[in-house]
Amino acid sequence: MYYCTYESKIGLLYLISDGESLCGCYLENQKYFPSNIDKYLLNEELNILVKSKDWLEKYFNGENPSIDEIPLNFIGTQFRKTVWEVLKEIPYGEIVTYRHIAEIIAKTKGLKTMSAQAIGGAVGHNPLLIFIPCHRVIGRDGSLTGYAAGLENKRFLLNLESDNNNY
Numbered sequence: 001m002y003y004c005t006y007e008s009k010i011g012l013l014y015l016i017s018d019g020e021s022l023c024g025c026y027l028e029n030q031k032y033f034p035s036n037i038d039k040y041l042l043n044e045e046l047n048i049l050v051k052s053k054d055w056l057e058k059y060f061n062g063e064n065p066s067i068d069e070i071p072l073n074f075i076g077t078q079f080r081k082t083v084w085e086v087l088k089e090i091p092y093g094e095i096v097t098y099r100h101i102a103e104i105i106a107k108t109k110g111l112k113t114m115s116a117q118a119i120g121g122a123v124g125h126n127p128l129l130i131f132i133p134c135h136r137v138i139g140r141d142g143s144l145t146g147y148a149a150g151l152e153n154k155r156f157l158l159n160l161e162s163d164n165n166n167y
Contacts, residue, residue: 002043006053009060009160010153013129016040017048021073024127025052031148032125052131059130062160064092067131075127082108083122090136093161097140098123116140124148130157 001023006013008027014037016024026033043049051070058065067088074081086101098116101123106114124146126134135157139145144167147154158167 001040002046002049003037003040004042004044004046004049004053006056008056010149010156013056015049015052016127017046017052018073019046020048021071022048022052022128022131023073023075025129025131026127027129027149027153030129030150032127056130060160064161070131072128072131076122076125079118080122080125083119084126084128084132087123087126087132087134087137090133092133093163095136095138095158098137099140101137120146133157136161 002017002019003024004015006015010027012028014024014026014028014033015022016026016034016037024034048071055065055070072088074084076084082105083101086104090096098119102114102116102119105119106112123134123137126132126148129135129149135147135149135154144151144154144158155167
């Protein structure tokens, strides 16, 4: 595994790759930050990491780069991977609720219901901060809840993507 860092508008991001795909993007000291990152090889020149930094540069400049530009490798349980695939489809500048994601997952699995709390757990463990837009998920009552990189950063990212900057 390889990593590099990117100084973003919300702080130092660690980008992690298996050499071919992007596997992680973590804000320094965020909840669930990988404890074994010191075992990864620093590589600022690896093509996928360079492309990922370019993607972040566009994103933080207010552009809407396509996630399809970056090959991703989700590392997690099958349930989490399913949730992350749904997150990946949330359009730039839009928000959805945990309940909405639960309804989508329940429907695809042929279930009557799905726990929004279970969805929240999977969303919270998203290893690809920003690339997989877990910041676009809010509480049923419209509240900004649960963001591993901190609610102030969630608010910043939502405002970056929004025309009305009211989060």
